[in-house]
Amino acid sequence: xxxxxxxxxxxxxxxxxxxxxxxxxxxxxxxxxxxxxxxxxxxxxxxxxxxxxxxxxxxxxxxxxxxxxxxxxxxxxxxxxxxxxxxxxxxxxxxxxxxxxxxxxxxxxxxxxxxxxxxxxxxxxxxxxxxxxxxxxxxxxxxxxxxxxxxxxxxxxxxxxxxxxxxxxxxxxxxxxxxxxxxxxxxxxxxxxxxxxxxxxxxxxxxxxxxxxxxxxxxxxxxxxxxxxxxxxxxxxxxxxxxxxxxxxxxxxxxxxxxxxxxxxxxxxxxxxxxxxxxxxxxxxxxxxxxxxxxxxxxxxxxxxxxxxxxxxxxxxxxx
Numbered sequence: 001x002x003x004x005x006x007x008x009x010x011x012x013x014x015x016x017x018x019x020x021x022x023x024x025x026x027x028x029x030x031x032x033x034x035x036x037x038x039x040x041x042x043x044x045x046x047x048x049x050x051x052x053x054x055x056x057x058x059x060x061x062x063x064x065x066x067x068x069x070x071x072x073x074x075x076x077x078x079x080x081x082x083x084x085x086x087x088x089x090x091x092x093x094x095x096x097x098x099x100x101x102x103x104x105x106x107x108x109x110x111x112x113x114x115x116x117x118x119x120x121x122x123x124x125x126x127x128x129x130x131x132x133x134x135x136x137x138x139x140x141x142x143x144x145x146x147x148x149x150x151x152x153x154x155x156x157x158x159x160x161x162x163x164x165x166x167x168x169x170x171x172x173x174x175x176x177x178x179x180x181x182x183x184x185x186x187x188x189x190x191x192x193x194x195x196x197x198x199x200x201x202x203x204x205x206x207x208x209x210x211x212x213x214x215x216x217x218x219x220x221x222x223x224x225x226x227x228x229x230x231x232x233x234x235x236x237x238x239x240x241x242x243x244x245x246x247x248x249x250x251x252x253x254x255x256x257x258x259x260x261x262x263x264x265x266x267x268x269x270x271x272x273x274x275x276x277x278x279x280x281x282x283x284x285x286x287x288x289x290x291x292x293x294x295x296x297x298x299x300x301x302x303x304x305x306x307x308x309x310x311x312x313x314x315x316x317x318x319x320x
Contacts, residue, residue: 050082050083050084050085051083051084051085051291052085053085053086053293054293054295056295056296057157057293057294057295057296058086058087058156058157058158058159058293058294059084059085059086059087059291059292059293059294060086060087060088060089060120060156060159060161060197060291060292060294061081061084061086061087061088061089061289061290061291061292062081062088062089062090062091062119062120062262062265062289062290063077063090063091063234063262063263063264063265063266063288063289063290064090064091064092064093064094064122064124064201064233064234064235064262064263064264064265065091065092065093065124065234065235065237065263065264065265065266065267066090066093066094066095066108066111066112066265066266066267067094067095067096067103067107067108067111067112067265067266067267068096068097068107068266068267068268069096069103069106069107071266071267071268073265073266073267073287073306074107074108074111074112074265074266074267075110075111075266076266076287076306076307077111077112077264077265077266077287077288077289077306078111078112078114078115079306079307080288080289080304080306081112081115081289082114084289084291086118086291087118087119087120087156087161088112088115088118088119088120089119089120089121089122089161089199089232090112090119090120090121090122090265091122091124091199091200091201091232091233091234091262091263091265092122092123092124092125092126092127092166092200092201092234092235093124093125093126093127093201093234093235093263093267094108094112094121094122094124094126094127094136094265095107095108095126095127095135095136095139096126096267097126097129098126098127098129098130098135099123099124099126099127099128099129099130099133099135099136100130100135101130101134101135101138101139102135103135104135104136104138104139105139108139109139111266112265116139116140116143119140119143120143120154120161120163120199121136121140121143121144121163122150122163122164122199122200122201122234123136123144123150123165123167123201124167124201124234124235125167125201125202125235128167128170132147132148133148133150133170136150145163149165149171149179149180150163150164150165150167150171151163151164151165151171151180151183151184153187153191155193156294157294157296158193158194158195158294158295158296159193159195159196159197159294159299160191160193160195160196160197161196161197161198161199162184162187162188162196162197162198162199162228163198163199163200164180164184164198164199164200164219165180165200165201166200166201166202166213166215166216166219166233167201167202168215168216174215174216174218174219175218176218176222181218181222184219184222185222188222188226188228194296194297194319195229195294195296195297195298195299195319196226196227196228196229196230197228197229197230197231197232197292197294197299198219198223198228198230198231198232199231199232199233200216200219200231200233201233201234201235202215202216202233202235203216203233203234203235203236203240203259203261204216204217204219204220204231204233204249204259205242205245205249205259205276205278205279206235206236206240206261206276207240207272207273207274207275207276207279207282208235208236208237208238208240208261208270208272208273208284209236209270209271209273210235210236211273212249212276213235220247220257221247223257224245224246224247224255224256224257225247227255227320228257229257229258229299229317229319229320230257230258230259230260230292230299230317231257231258231259231260232259232260232261232262232290233259233260233261233262233263234261234262234263234265235261235263236261236263236270237263237264237267237268237269237270237284238261238263238264238269238270238271238272238282238283238284239260239261239262239263239264239281239282239283239284239286239288239290239303239311239313240260240261240272240279240281240282240283241258241259241260241261241279241280241281241282241301241313241315242258242259242260242276242278242279242280243256243258243278243280244256244257244258244317245257245258245259245278249277249278250278251277251278255320258317260290260301262288262289262290262303264286264287264288264289264303265287265289266287269284269285269286269287270284271284272284281313283303283311283313285309285311286303286305286306286309286310286311287305287306287309288303288304288305288306288309288311289303289304290302290303290304291303291304297318297319298316298317298318298319299316299317299319300314300315300316301313301314301315301316301317302314
């Protein structure tokens with residue numbers, strides 16, 4: 001089952017932007033250039049209007065579970081991003097089937113790859129199907145952090161963005177006594193940013209077929225203890241937004257971490273199973289991207305569908 005979002009009159013800009021993004025996507029679909037990944041015309045960016053950040057804010061936009069050479073859905077979601085200024089995130093399982101050099105060169109690069117220079121990449125389990133996730137680290141280079149260590153942090157406007165590796169076995173562990181755990185503890189302790197968003201591939205909580213991932217529980221608890229506002233995931237090929245939750249997954253409107261799963265970048269979608277507690281909205285029929293407007297004291301989120309699809313979701317949150 002999936003639920004559709006009701007129109008939110010407090011976000012009239014969302015409806016306008018959906019129309020803008022749809023027009024840009026259609027422009028992308030019919031533009032041509034050099035040879036593409038299937039030997040035909042290369043899909044290129046439209047020269048249409050672009051959505052910019054509101055004054056005093058910055059934009060973070062993206063999705064996970066993206067490029068498959070056998071599908072054109074990643075071309076449609078890349079078309080949305082063509083019309084959006086800001087920083088892009090790719091939330092893992094970016095190039096199917098194995099995140100190899102060939103997968104990135106022929107499947108990811110012709111679509112989302114045109115935004116590589118403004119992308120914050122995240123490593124997923126399909127990347128680790130290539131030994132050492134070598135295809136991922138080679139493709140993104142220094143943007144992916146240290147080779148073999150899929151975690152890093154950067155600033156986007158007034159916000160701190162923390163990227164983690166939730167393939168805990170390949171990453172050497174996710175607990176506080178591992179290299180990633182110690183790095184995360186230092187990062188959270190020394191950050192001077194009021195607002196923080198973390199991105200990793202596997203969701204701690206999920207109503208999808210993979211279900212809750214207890215391996216990332218130490219990462220989730222660290223986020224809650226540090227007062228992080230938002231966690232973004234992929235892995236489930238669907239969209240799901242949770243209410244703010246504490247370290248044990250209980251509702252906590254005051255201090256809780258909001259989790260949004262957006263594995264809608266292009267790979268085949270999957271049906272939900274039994275809804276989990278605190279799951280506020282779910283959709284498993286729509287490809288699209290999540291656009292975050294990061295303000296000095298809060299954030300706005302909006303799920304933007306590809307042309308021809310109608311599901312949307314929008315809302316706001318405050319920094320702790």
